[in-house]
Amino acid sequence: MGAASTVVAHPLDPALLEIRESPAGTLEVLWQLPVSQTAGDAPRVMLPQGCSPLSAPVASRAGAGAGAGSRIALRWRAQCENGGLVGSDIGVDGLRERRTDALLRVHLADGRLVQAVLRAATPTFTVPESAARLAVLRDYLLLGFEHILSGPDHLLFVFGLVLLVHGYRRLFWTITAFTAGHSVTLALAVLGVVKVPAYPVEALIALTILVVAVELTRAGGGRETWIQRFPWAMAFTFGLLHGLGFAGALTEIGLPANAIPLALAGFNIGIELGQLLCVALILAAAAALRRLPVPLPTAIRSLPSYVIGSLAVFWVLERTTAMF
Incomplete structure (x- = not known):
């Protein structure tokens, strides 16, 4: 006990990438990271090709205190010129190095919500034509198991x-x-x-x-x-x-x-x-x-x-x- 500095009891604390798409192709991007993941080379969002930022990321703190649950939230806007997110790849770079996962939520312009869990082995996700409900069950089952x-x-x-x-x-x-x-x-x-x-x-x-x-x-x-x-x-x-x-x-x-x-x-x-x-x-x-x-x-x-x-x-x- 004298040598111990901390004992982790709930290390599951994945990042969150939430994207809201407008009919005009504008994206509202929310990127939340645990504070422990922000030092050094933090994981980076990879938007589809043809999407360029319209504003610089604005940082804020989410959660209470500096302990478990404390997160840094980055918000910015982007514009996509390739006709929407369907069929495009969205990902996060650096998950393997940080040994973490990222939950992806994409609110499409047609009203659908597409969700996936990005992992070190699968850091990118192709937005499908239609949502797969079994994928939600699979992803959350893996999260609970982990x-x-x-x-x-x-x-x-x-x-x-x-x-x-x-x-x-x-x-x-x-x-x-x-x-x-x-x-x-x-x-x-x-x-x-x-x-x-x-x-x-x-x-x-x-x-x-x-x-x-x-x-x-x-x-x-x-x-x-x-x-x-x-x-x-x-x-x-x-x-x-x-x-x-x-x-x-x-x-x-x-x-x-x-x-x-x-x-x-x-x-x-x-x-x-x-x-x-x-x-x-x-x-x-x-x-x-x-x-x-x-x-x-x-x-x-x-x-x-x-x-x-x-x-x-x-x-x-x-x-x-x-x-x-």
Whole structure:
């Protein structure tokens, strides 16, 4: 802890490129970057050939503070002489070097909204003749999958549940309850029904991990706590908080106005697939350890509890102090 400077819990913070096309071929361009991506050779917007700027970019800050969610927004106008954006290539240069993605939203002059996720392997996108709704589902599913796999706090909570709950059937219902809890608040927060500040939510998420770690140290003591007797109730309750954390990342990305249910479902499915992958790997590793010819020392068996608890304490302190 003394050597650590920061522990990233939500690295998913893609850039946003939004373009609004007028019937006359004028483009209103919005380019949003996380502050962490603006130093040095920042990713650059690549408009189609034949499009030239009409004004210099005007910079402003979006989001609160200098921490998570703080972004730099650049706005400018451009003119395209090639008959519109349909069939043209739009891209972002520098995604591979920055190891980030960019969400692309194009509001076409005919009223359609075309959306894609630009990645290091596919930094350009050709605006199609017609919008593909399955592409929205695919892109948001990948975003959800990446978010859960790149969020160590959520993965540690799932890891703790797998260690705490014994029996596949009981574990299944506990993980299902956690899924139900974070699905509810994810939808409510993204749709604007519930609005909760990000920093207190992140601190409480870290506290849920600490609670699970403490329960792991109590397991096998002879007397079950209410959490050990009803792990599904704890998982559902804590899942409500984790859903607000998931929503923070999705709110920054945004949802396509014409495909909100599809994008929301895709993001949630991606989270669940990543979560199931995590559970499967943990169970496989536990099965492999049980096959070892030499039994593990008791101290080694209790190590995961203290690792989870130590990280949780660090996050609680870090995120609590970030609120002031």
